[in-house]
Amino acid sequence: MDTMEAFSRNTKSRGEVNIVRKDGKVPAILYGGKLENQKISVNKKEVKNLIQKDNFLSSVISLKIDGKEENVLPRDIVFDVVSDEPIHLDFLRVVKGSKIILEIPVKFINNEKSPGLKRGGVLNIVRRKVELKCITENIPTELVVDLDGLDIGASIKISSINLPENSSPTIQGRDFVIATVAAPTIVKEPEKPAEGEAAEGEAAEGEAVAATGTESADKKEEGGEKPKESEKKEDTKSSPEKK
Numbered sequence: 001m002d003t004m005e006a007f008s009r010n011t012k013s014r015g016e017v018n019i020v021r022k023d024g025k026v027p028a029i030l031y032g033g034k035l036e037n038q039k040i041s042v043n044k045k046e047v048k049n050l051i052q053k054d055n056f057l058s059s060v061i062s063l064k065i066d067g068k069e070e071n072v073l074p075r076d077i078v079f080d081v082v083s084d085e086p087i088h089l090d091f092l093r094v095v096k097g098s099k100i101i102l103e104i105p106v107k108f109i110n111n112e113k114s115p116g117l118k119r120g121g122v123l124n125i126v127r128r129k130v131e132l133k134c135i136t137e138n139i140p141t142e143l144v145v146d147l148d149g150l151d152i153g154a155s156i157k158i159s160s161i162n163l164p165e166n167s168s169p170t171i172q173g174r175d176f177v178i179a180t181v182a183a184p185t186i187v188k189e190p191e192k193p194a195e196g197e198a199a200e201g202e203a204a205e206g207e208a209v210a211a212t213g214t215e216s217a218d219k220k221e222e223g224g225e226k227p228k229e230s231e232k233k234e235d236t237k238s239s240p241e242k243k
Helices: 014-022 044-050 195-223 229-238
Strands: 002-008 025-031 038-043 061-065 068-079 086-093 099-109 122-125 129-135 143-146 155-157 177-182
Touching (some): 038 061
Antiparallel strands (some): 002 038, 025 038, 099 129
């Protein structure tokens, strides 16, 4: 469990809150349970280190508020639109026995032991996070999917994942898919002929054209040109009439 130091604050105006931020801290609010909401602040460096984790919003954190420890769950982060720095946090008190809805990240292991991936298959991830309803004392940090032995065409569904006790997906009534091992998509380009083959092809094509031209010339010499209609008439007139 990660720990974070927090400090009580009594800010009442926006100016006072900005002073807290300039001091290297992030204003936050702690709520939930039977206690009243409490204004606190946390160290910005610690916050920036923790929010790098995928499961930050689903991990219980031990807050040390003025020396007193309290388990909390981060529920919301507000970022500055210009600098993208965290400027506010919401923490929920972890109350024993209560249930909460969280998005839990999915982790895939043993990729190298999947026959389908070894043969060039592709892991098609449908859901990187799954929304679960679970009790606050038993919140999973991640859901593990073992790819060992999975071949092309395999489908990993929510029923194949071991969920913590007293936890259930918010999607009910169907066994939804988490990921699949899909066949590889390969686009084959036409093979480019070698330079020697291309030269031979061009030479053969040139020889064929030359042979065709010679054959046409021979036919013209044998048959001669077709006589015109005027020449036919002249030949008819010049022939002697029979008496």
